[in-house]
Amino acid sequence: MACGCDDCETMMQPYLDGVLSDEEVREAREHLSRCPGCDRRYRFEEDLRRFVRVAAEEPMPDELRERLVGLRSAQGGVQPPAV
């Protein structure tokens, strides 16, 4: 059985980065449609990237940051400000 998972592995990052040629993307997709293991990995990586991108693009709201700072100082016995 010629899965080509090693190729798949090296292709994953550029695939997700969107830097593969059309031909290579087609090959990667074809492989994913036949290989549940790789398909799952790709999906996982894709979700992970989407999550990381969202987290990076949306800075923590000031309100949340202040609350976190409050919680941290609360460990020293100081009550966090009531909201």
Ligand SMILES: [Zn+2]
């Ligand atoms: Zn595979």
